[in-house]
Amino acid sequence: MEPAKEEESSVQDEAVDKSNFKNCNHIAFYRRQKLLHPGKFLYQALLDSVTLCNDSVKLQIINEKNKENQEDLGLWQEEFGSFLDIKANGPSSIGLDFSLHGCEHVYGIPEHAETLLLKNTSDNDAYRLFNLDVYGHKIQDKMGIYGSVPFLLAHKPNRTAGIFWLNSSETLVEINTKAVMEHVPSRSPPDITKQRVVPQTDVHWMSESGIIDVFLLMGPTPFDIFKQYAQLTGTQALPPLFSLGYHQCRWNYEDEQDVKAVDAGFDEHDIPYDVIWLDIEHTEGKRYFTWDKKKFQNPKRMQELLKRKKRKLVVIIDPHIKVDPMYTLYSQAKKNGYFVKDRKGQDFEGICWPGSSSYLDFTNPEVREWYADQFAFKSYKGSTDILFVWNDMNEPSVFKGAELTMQRDAVHHGNWEHREVHNLYGFYQQMATAEGLIKRSRGQNRPFVLTRSFFAGSQKYGAVWTGDNVAEWSYLKISIPMLLTISIAGISFCGADVGGFIGDPEPELLVRWYQAGAYQPFFRGHANIESKRREPWLFGDENTRIIREAIRERYTLLPYLYSLFYRAHTTAEPVMRPLWVEFPKEQETFGVEDEYMLGNALLVHPVIEQEATTVNVLLPGSDEVWYDLRRFRRLDYPGTLKIPVTLESIPVFQRGGSVVPLKTTVGRSTEWMTDISYELRVALDSKDFAVGELYLDDEHSFQYLHKKQFLHRKFTFHKNVFSSSCADEIGQYHTKCVVERVLILGVQKQPTSVTASLQGKRDGKDKEVVFTYDAKTSTLTLEKLLLNVGDDWKIHIK
Numbered sequence: 147m148e149p150a151k152e153e154e155s156s157v158q159d160e161a162v163d164k165s166n167f168k169n170c171n172h173i174a175f176y177r178r179q180k181l182l183h184p185g186k187f188l189y190q191a192l193l194d195s196v197t198l199c200n201d202s203v204k205l206q207i208i209n210e211k212n213k214e215n216q217e218d219l220g221l222w223q224e225e226f227g228s229f230l231d232i233k234a235n236g237p238s239s240i241g242l243d244f245s246l247h248g249c250e251h252v253y254g255i256p257e258h259a260e261t262l263l264l265k266n267t268s269d270n271d272a273y274r275l276f277n278l279d280v281y282g283h284k285i286q287d288k289m290g291i292y293g294s295v296p297f298l299l300a301h302k303p304n305r306t307a308g309i310f311w312l313n314s315s316e317t318l319v320e321i322n323t324k325a326v327m328e329h330v331p332s333r334s335p336p337d338i339t340k341q342r343v344v345p346q347t348d349v350h351w352m353s354e355s356g357i358i359d360v361f362l363l364m365g366p367t368p369f370d371i372f373k374q375y376a377q378l379t380g381t382q383a384l385p386p387l388f389s390l391g392y393h394q395c396r397w398n399y400e401d402e403q404d405v406k407a408v409d410a411g412f413d414e415h416d417i418p419y420d421v422i423w424l425d426i427e428h429t430e431g432k433r434y435f436t437w438d439k440k441k442f443q444n445p446k447r448m449q450e451l452l453k454r455k456k457r458k459l460v461v462i463i464d465p466h467i468k469v470d471p472m473y474t475l476y477s478q479a480k481k482n483g484y485f486v487k488d489r490k491g492q493d494f495e496g497i498c499w500p501g502s503s504s505y506l507d508f509t510n511p512e513v514r515e516w517y518a519d520q521f522a523f524k525s526y527k528g529s530t531d532i533l534f535v536w537n538d539m540n541e542p543s544v545f546k547g548a549e550l551t552m553q554r555d556a557v558h559h560g561n562w563e564h565r566e567v568h569n570l571y572g573f574y575q576q577m578a579t580a581e582g583l584i585k586r587s588r589g590q591n592r593p594f595v596l597t598r599s600f601f602a603g604s605q606k607y608g609a610v611w612t613g614d615n616v617a618e619w620s621y622l623k624i625s626i627p628m629l630l631t632i633s634i635a636g637i638s639f640c641g642a643d644v645g646g647f648i649g650d651p652e653p654e655l656l657v658r659w660y661q662a663g664a665y666q667p668f669f670r671g672h673a674n675i676e677s678k679r680r681e682p683w684l685f686g687d688e689n690t691r692i693i694r695e696a697i698r699e700r701y702t703l704l705p706y707l708y709s710l711f712y713r714a715h716t717t718a719e720p721v722m723r724p725l726w727v728e729f730p731k732e733q734e735t736f737g738v739e740d741e742y743m744l745g746n747a748l749l750v751h752p753v754i755e756q757e758a759t760t761v762n763v764l765l766p767g768s769d770e771v772w773y774d775l776r777r778f779r780r781l782d783y784p785g786t787l788k789i790p791v792t793l794e795s796i797p798v799f800q801r802g803g804s805v806v807p808l809k810t811t812v813g814r815s816t817e818w819m820t821d822i823s824y825e826l827r828v829a830l831d832s833k834d835f836a837v838g839e840l841y842l843d844d845e846h847s848f849q850y851l852h853k854k855q856f857l858h859r860k861f862t863f864h865k866n867v868f869s870s871s872c873a874d875e876i877g878q879y880h881t882k883c884v885v886e887r888v889l890i891l892g893v894q895k896q897p898t899s900v901t902a903s904l905q906g907k908r909d910g911k912d913k914e915v916v917f918t919y920d921a922k923t924s925t926l927t928l929e930k931l932l933l934n935v936g937d938d939w940k941i942h943i944k
């Protein structure tokens with residue numbers, strides 16, 4: 147049954163109201179935590195003197211309970227509006243202090259709409275890790291939003307260290323950087339003691355419940371830290387290639403006609419895209435796994451159309467289940483006892499989009515298995531193999547709930563209170579969803595699942611986005627540090643809604659947001675139900691052209707991006723990285739958050755100021771050479787440069803010493819591009835050297851893993867020879883794809899001849915290569931190469 151109109155509007159009003167609730171019992175919680183923690187455990191992480199045989203140590207100290215202090219801070223019972231948290235196990239709290247010697251730069255602990263560099267906290271102002279649905283969340287704010295990763299990184303020039311606080315209850319982190327005196331041992335006469343001032347950062351973790359389970363990661367390099375953290379939580383799942391293309395979403399694409407028209411719009415305007423998305427209105431009264439029969443009469447037909455165009459569909463599937471005995475999902479879950487329970491042992495009921503709803507208990511493995519089975523084609527009517535999934539509202543969001551989430555005294559499988567597992571709820575939904583998609587393909591195909599709520603390890607199951615941002619310049623700006631923080635906390639596949647979810651972006655902001663998003667890992671345009679339509683062609687020819695260019699640039703870059711994801715998957719290197727990760731000794735990079743590295747080769751400085759005519763770009767490293775990616779101009783004097791920009795500019799720079807693989811042209815979606823040839827962009831460093839790599843496979847299945855069907859190639863420029871060789875002998879994959887063009891940036895003089903030869907083959911005779919040399923930009927272009935990307939070959943430049 148369709149919910150009555152009135153009921154729907156009251157649900158929506160509630161949503162509008164939600165901002166009033168946000169994070170408001172935080173202060174009581176904070177005071178309580180401090181009270182329960184008068185004596186701090188002090189763990190001195192003497193990071194330079196501790197030697198460990200393993201990469202990490204694990205400490206466990208039992209939960210402390212303190213019955214003595216009776217000051218009423220809601221220790222034994224806590225009211226929140228009309229809700230009562232009965233605290234059946236009494237008050238509890240755990241905490242630990244760490245002193246990081248010599249460190250004044252700390253990062254991590256997403257998700258906050260805050261700076262990259264963590265700030266000092268003052269009273270009542272700790273970083274909060276508590277997953278909440280905060281519509282139009284504030285920025286420059288330490289309050290908790292949708293996801294939490296309790297992982298902090300500390301960095302100084304010679305060492306990076308990490309603290310992983312494995313706790314899924316509400317957690318607060320206090321940060322305090324100060325200068326301390328240090329005695330320096332000296333060889334001069336004993337009575338002269340030398341002292342010097344050194345920085346120190348104290349980090350105080352407090353959690354509402356659970357045990358202390360903490361891992362100290364010793365680095366010493368940033369990349370060691372990423373590996374050590376991945377040993378504990380897993381690496382980024384390798385996404386199917388289509389999911390690195392452009393995604394077109396809105397709340398809502400109304401019906402099958404609308405989907406068809408938007409899809410056709412991309413072709414008409416010659417803009418590549420891979421996926422169209424359906425939000426909650428596509429369902430029968432917000433009953434997930436169903437279709438609104440009037441709007442989507444024939445979902446299979448719609449998907450067949452998309453499939454013929456080599457595109458995909460993503461639909462939303464939220465964790466709340468409408469209380470409706472006629473709804474099979476509900477009645478089955480009810481019968482099997484698969485919902486989270488309230489204190490009295492009844493199914494927990496809260497209000498969400500469908501009205502009264504119960505919440506699947508994803509912490510229960512049996513529930514996850516059952517849920518995964520719902521994605522089987524025969525269970526999920528109208529679904530096909532091009533349908534993928536978006537998990538929203540999984541903090542979980544409960545309208546009219548305390549802080550818009552589930553009561554802490556609700557009870558999960560195994561008698562765990564919700565407070566213990568709160569920050570894990572969304573993690574488990576995404577896990578079950580990803581497993582469902584794998585299962586429905588009999589283990590053949592990689593899933594794609596986007597989640598709003600996340601925890602440490604969510605990288606194993608797909609992508610995350612930053613939720614309900616606003617169509618304002620300040621939100622575009624903060625998306626960069628937010629995504630960088632999520633990335634260094636292990637989750638490479640992340641993005642922010644392009645355009646800003648709430649409100650209506652002016653055309654200039656929309657254009658700038660597309661340009662920024664084109665160089666970020668997850669690239670999706672999305673808009674609120676109340677926002678005006680904003681498909682990329684609705685803002686005049688000129689803006690359409692510039693957005694088209696940005697999206698096309700993204701598509702030519704996909705070989706590089708996909709190779710970076712392979713690295714993230716195999717060696718835990720974040721795709722999008724703060725400058726300090728690549729330049730750990732360059733102090734001036736430590737606080738930079740308006741630009742970043744995409745892999746180790748590209749430095750991206752999106753334009754995030756209105757009406758900008760210039761941007762100040764820091765090109766770090768005293769020995770580095772940088773090249774303007776579009777104009778090939780060599781920038782020999784690193785430092786801060788003032789770069790002129792127009793509305794078309796996306797300031798991106800290639801680092802000397804790198805090779806970036808690109809596609810020579812684009813297609814209508816990634817699947818149209820499989821056979822398109824490659825261009826290799828070689829940027830020489832000050833020693834005329836460059837190295838880079840390319841990963842490729844069938845772009846969608848697990849054959850790369852089970853049958854080692856992949857190619858991992860290495861490209862080296864050394865002593866005027868550019869060579870292609872195998873980077874991993876284990877991988878085998880047949881491709882017709884060729885390298886057609888090689889651009890070498892930074893070639894000092896015009897060569898007299900260029901020849902290419904195949905290696906290890908009998909017919910490996912030298913062939914003349916067509917080349918042109920541009921003295922103005924020192925760029926050597928080799929054309930019509932037609933060298934198979936899987937072959938070993940050498941190009942000699944004389």
Ligand code: MIG
Binds near residue numbers: 281
């Ligand atoms: O509270 O499903 O962040 O992307 O379009 C609104 C409707 C519920 C919140 C998500 C947003 C999505 C919207 N959802």
